[in-house]
Amino acid sequence: MRTRLALPVALIAAISVTATACQSSSGQDSAQPDAKNAPSTASSVADYNPTPYDRIKEGGTYTTVGTFDDQGNPFNVNATLTASRVWAWYNADAITYSPTGEVQYNPDYFSDVKVSVEGGNQKVTLTINPRAVFNDGTPIDWTAIKATWKADNGSDKAYAASSTDGYDQITSVEKGRNAKQAVITFKGVNPSWSSLFTTFLHPKAATVENFNKAYVKKAHPEWGAGPYTVGTWDAHSGDITFVRNPKWWGRQGKLDKRVYVNLESTAAVNAFKNGQLDYVSAVDAESLKQIKGLKGTEIRSGGSPFEYSLYFNTKSSVLADKAVRKAFEESIDRTQIAKIRFQGLDYKEPLPGSAILYSFQKGYENNLxxxxxxxxxxxxxxxxxxxxxxxxxxxxxxxxxxxxxGYTLLGDDPLDKATAGAFAAMLKSVGIRLDINKADEADFSKILSDRKFDLFLSGNRSMDPFGARYLCDFYCSDRDSNITGAGSPALDTEIRATSKIADLGKQVTAANEVERKALQEYAFLPLFSGPSTYGVKKGLANVGATIFYNPLPETIGWEK
Structure with a gap:
């Protein structure tokens, strides 16, 4: 799954523009002063203190910055990265990935998984743990898999589904040898099928009404499952606490409590310095400087499956003209933007050239x-x-x-302000005025869903390694997740044809070719990635720069 703003659980957006790296002079297509010394790929290092389950002590609290999102259902088109992260603490984490993207099945949910191809069509048989049950007592069985497919396959337009890709390739979900077995049949072969069922919905959560509205600023722990459940969900402060779930049948969580505290980024750094937080993101050189060397803490830094891009609203009057949009993009010196974002950080990367793959992934091409x-x-x-x-x-x-x-600027982060100022100066040099409009971070989802912007900078995080799967989410003209509104029915047809290619390597090759056409709409400009850098209290296990890995909640805690 990818993760971004108005994108799927696949693409859930990062609210603030935060990154980390170093760069260069105008015109060079690399994010550092000397293009000869530029690495050919971004960092693929993972740094998260991997610790076996039996070496984590019982008890303790893990506290970070965070809050609930407007839309808490990660399958909904308006869900963001925040929603996906919070969801994972009180709902099923059935399939995860290693840092490099290998599939990992969680036996507490799926005790057996079989994949076969018969007559050119793929069949996936999920055998569900006999003890698996939702918190309200409903058995987790084939009906949960079917309900998730029905809500996400696009057949009922009333569902505001984040991404229908892959789900729309499934022709049936049926009961297997008993209710604890789901047999999923595809038309053709889907090599990235695992990304469709990393988590799933309670059948009650999969009605149109509940899918779209039940999780708006609310939790439904009774429809959840897992080692933790909601302790407190404070609608006033935005704070959340998760506690051990007495109804959990699997491997027990090590923590007594998992706490999210609703703080702005500057306040978060101060809270970490004061020992109130166990983990904080170092979003720029200044925050890194403040948290580096603090007693009892360490810096963990590695590769990042994040990418930040500039989105053009093609429905706004000036930006409706493709020739004008191209001129805008030609006026933006991405190396200078990278220099601003990454100043003072010991990191180098090539500028990103694709929305679907990162430079450290096999098959990546610089399509831009x-x-x-x-x-x-x-x-x-x-x-x-x-x-x-x-x-x-x-x-x-x-x-x-x-x-x-207009350029919509969220919050008052100095780095974001400097980035906006750089855009304004670059565009002014060719005769374009950029009006910087300030908005509250809390309005993030609304700005995107209502398309209330001309230019908007935001990020995506990939939760799985199957980037080609998300080509349509970025570029199809009939997708809500394509917040630019660019594209054409003819291009949509070419994009969708790539999803039917059974071989992953060939699919990526075809997706690269089509993305080069899509980027010629000049409505989407990849800007930078940067590393993931965090301040972490020493002894915190399985937390940090994990790339594609999302550690199971029960494996997070404090070393013995």
Missing amino acids: SAVLKYAPDDARKALDAAGWKPGGDGIRVRNGKKLEV
């Missing part, structure tokens, strides 16, 4: 560089040709209207 170069002179010529002539104040004018667009 094939269709776009930093070329402000070409941008000026294109704007001249489109009828936008320089005005007396340097801002271009056409038919009496100035060439200006």
